[in-house]
Amino acid sequence: MRLFLPHPVLSLGLFVASILLSDSVAPPSIALALLVALAAPHVMRALGSETVRLRAPGAIIRLSALVLADIVRSNGAVAQILLDRRGRDRVSGFLHIPLQLKHPYGLAVLAIILTSTPGTLWVEYDRGSGRLLLHVLDLVDEERWVALVKGRYETLLLRIFE
Amino acid sequence: MNGAELPVWVAVVVAGLAIAGAGLSLLGAFGLVRLSSFYDRVHAPTLGATLGMTMILLASWIYFAASGERLLPRELLVGLFLTVTTPVTLILLARAALFRDRTESGAAGKTEVPPAPLVE
Amino acid sequence: MSAQILDIGLSIAQILLVLALGLALFRVIRGPRAQDRILGMDTLYLNAMLLILVFGVRTGSDLYLEPALIVGMLGFTATVALAKFLMRGEVIE
Numbered sequence: 001m002r003l004f005l006p007h008p009v010l011s012l013g014l015f016v017a018s019i020l021l022s023d024s025v026a027p028p029s030i031a032l033a034l035l036v037a038l039a040a041p042h043v044m045r046a047l048g049s050e051t052v053r054l055r056a057p058g059a060i061i062r063l064s065a066l067v068l069a070d071i072v073r074s075n076g077a078v079a080q081i082l083l084d085r086r087g088r089d090r091v092s093g094f095l096h097i098p099l100q101l102k103h104p105y106g107l108a109v110l111a112i113i114l115t116s117t118p119g120t121l122w123v124e125y126d127r128g129s130g131r132l133l134l135h136v137l138d139l140v141d142e143e144r145w146v147a148l149v150k151g152r153y154e155t156l157l158l159r160i161f162e
Numbered sequence: 163m164n165g166a167e168l169p170v171w172v173a174v175v176v177a178g179l180a181i182a183g184a185g186l187s188l189l190g191a192f193g194l195v196r197l198s199s200f201y202d203r204v205h206a207p208t209l210g211a212t213l214g215m216t217m218i219l220l221a222s223w224i225y226f227a228a229s230g231e232r233l234l235p236r237e238l239l240v241g242l243f244l245t246v247t248t249p250v251t252l253i254l255l256a257r258a259a260l261f262r263d264r265t266e267s268g269a270a271g272k273t274e275v276p277p278a279p280l281v282e
Numbered sequence: 283m284s285a286q287i288l289d290i291g292l293s294i295a296q297i298l299l300v301l302a303l304g305l306a307l308f309r310v311i312r313g314p315r316a317q318d319r320i321l322g323m324d325t326l327y328l329n330a331m332l333l334i335l336v337f338g339v340r341t342g343s344d345l346y347l348e349p350a351l352i353v354g355m356l357g358f359t360a361t362v363a364l365a366k367f368l369m370r371g372e373v374i375e
Contacts, residue, residue: 020236023344075186075213078205082193092202094276115249118208121201122249123256133276135256137205173284177291180336184298187332191302191325194309200317203309207325210302210332218295218332222347225288225339232344240335240351244328247358251324255361258368259317 007041009054014040056159063156067113070152078118081138094123095134095142097149102130106161113153120145172228176221183217186210204256211248216241292340299336302329320364327357 005011018033019025054060081090101107111122114134124133136145186209193206219237226232264277306329309322331353338346 017239017242020234020239023232023234023236025234071212075209078193078209079186079189082189082196082206082209092199094201096276111253112246112249115252116208116212116245118212119205121204121256122253123260135201135204137202168284168288170284170287173287173291176339177287177295180292180295180339181298184295184302184332184336187329188298188302188305191305191329194322194325195305200315200321203318203321207321207328210325210328215328215332218335222335222339225342226344229342231342236347237335240331240347240354243351243354243358247354248328251358251361251365254365254369255317255320255324258365259315261369262315262317 005038005041007044010041010044011037054160059156059159063153063160066152066156067117071117074117074119078137081119090137091139092135092137093139095136095139095145097132097134097146099125099130099132099150099154101154101157101162103157103161106157109161110149110153110157114149168225168228172224176225176228179217179221179224183210183214183221186214186217190214200259201256204252204259208248208252211244215244288340292336295336296333296340299329299333303333316368317365320361320368323364324357324361327353327360331357 015033015037018036019029022029022032084090099107099110101110107125111125114120114122119137121135122132123135125131126133132149134145134149139145188210190206190209190211193209194203197203197206219241223235223237227235303326306322306325310319310326313319331350334346334350334353338344338350
């Protein structure tokens with residue numbers, strides 16, 4: 001199993017992407033998709049990247065639901081900020097957040113989550129001190145943002161990746 | 163004109179999703195013009211790149227699935243690709259801007275930026 | 283009935299996206315700094331991609347998905363290369 005499918009998640013993703021690209025479920029397309037799904041992960045192994053071991057499937061589902069809800073909600077919040085005529089009391093600024101998460105894939109997921117959510121932008125991460133520099137569009141109180149990143153996302157990511 | 167064979171409610175959903183998505187994207191572009199500093203402006207296009215994009219892709223998929231032309235959700239490819247790449251471009255751009263503001267401090271950059279982390 | 287709804291609705295969506303293209307273009311021309319122009323270009327690519335998708339629905343042809351994907355990929359590559367250029371002053375090190 002290990003030898004045959006070193007990266008099962010990657011294989012599944014490639015299979016689905018290949019089927020979607022060729023836009024058919026006829027035998028030739030399935031054969032091509034299988035070939036891609038079985039061959040490409042071996043290239044990944046040659047590159048020496050480590051396998052993602054997905055733990056805590058419940059946490060993954062909870063995180064996905066949370067992120068989807070947050071993206072929709074903050075789309076509304078940012079739209080409101082943009083449409084607000086007079087609101088000049090809005091302050092935007094940088095924010096430092098110390099992170100416990102060290103796993104590179106976990107950090108990548110966190111970067112995608114934070115940047116995809118309108119209103120927050122991952123700017124810089126210092127691997128030495130584990131400090132993340134975040135830019136926030138609506139910096140009402142810093143505590144709320146720190147609690148959001150650490151309490152809402154980081155604990156779940158820690159359970160998934162570490 | 164096509165789409166005549168679709169039920170009316172499907173047409174309404176498709177048109178509504180397309181307008182909402184396009185409107186969100188327009189709002190993002192409007193923010194690009196309206197906001198005053200670069201770091202604020204980076205946030206604006208995310209509106210179109212997340213919810214706006216999803217709505218338009220959903221409209222496209224519902225239309226093609228309902229008209230029976232194609233059932234595979236190929237829009238997923240575009241959606242996944244954008245979800246993974248948009249953060250990469252925005253983070254890179256923000257870091258490039260930060261780098262420039264730090265190296266030429268006091269020149270044109272009005273917003274003060276935090277100092278670079280110490281490298282030992 | 284549904285043909286008219288689709289026609290009018292998708293036309294409105296296209297007009298909104300063209301307006302978005304105009305606003306992004308304004309940021310590209312106006313600047314003031316290079317990073318603002320690149321951000322404008324990125325938004326331009328995104329809205330062009332969405333416009334192609336809406337166009338595909340309007341013509342009822344499935345062929346427009348790949349062009350949209352290609353525009354998205356070109357936008358990503360261009361923005362990454364330009365951002366890299368801003369950071370180092372050269373793309374290939």
